[in-house]
Amino acid sequence: MSRIRSKGNAKTELRLLAILRTEGITGWRRHAQLPGNPDFVFRRRRLAIFVDGCFWHGCPRCYRRPTSNRRYWDAKVIRNRARDRTVTRELRRAGWNVMRIWEHALKNPKRCLEKLLIRLCGNAQVTDEHPSPRRSPQAPYATE
Numbered sequence: 001m002s003r004i005r006s007k008g009n010a011k012t013e014l015r016l017l018a019i020l021r022t023e024g025i026t027g028w029r030r031h032a033q034l035p036g037n038p039d040f041v042f043r044r045r046r047l048a049i050f051v052d053g054c055f056w057h058g059c060p061r062c063y064r065r066p067t068s069n070r071r072y073w074d075a076k077v078i079r080n081r082a083r084d085r086t087v088t089r090e091l092r093r094a095g096w097n098v099m100r101i102w103e104h105a106l107k108n109p110k111r112c113l114e115k116l117l118i119r120l121c122g123n124a125q126v127t128d129e130h131p132s133p134r135r136s137p138q139a140p141y142a143t144e
Helices: 010-022 070-093 103-107 109-121
Strands: 040-042 047-052 097-102
Touching: 010 040, 010 047, 010 103, 010 109, 047 070, 047 103, 047 109, 070 097, 097 103, 097 109, 103 109
Parallel strands: 047 097
Antiparallel strands: 040 047
């Protein structure tokens, strides 16, 4: 197991990427050089988004503790959670807003999108009557 190297959580990142592209949300970048290497960054809004895998980060809803090598996996998940807290604290001290999305949350794209738009647009109410502008230069999350 120690020789297996992480190649990113591509599958979960691609789900969020599809949501962003489908909704026409622009202004994000990937692989930003920030503490913790956020999966997506909206620099103008100073929003760092992490997509956390339910298994690797010990989701309280989905995590199933492995039956073999429990000591290793328990320590691994505890280290991951501690690192997540440290990175979140560090980014917030630097003036960034941090959003963590669980892997299972991406199964409901509409709800995930609502939470994301609330973070991007401030505390504005996001409803079906007033949908977010798509690819509009006036939108607070659009690039110029």
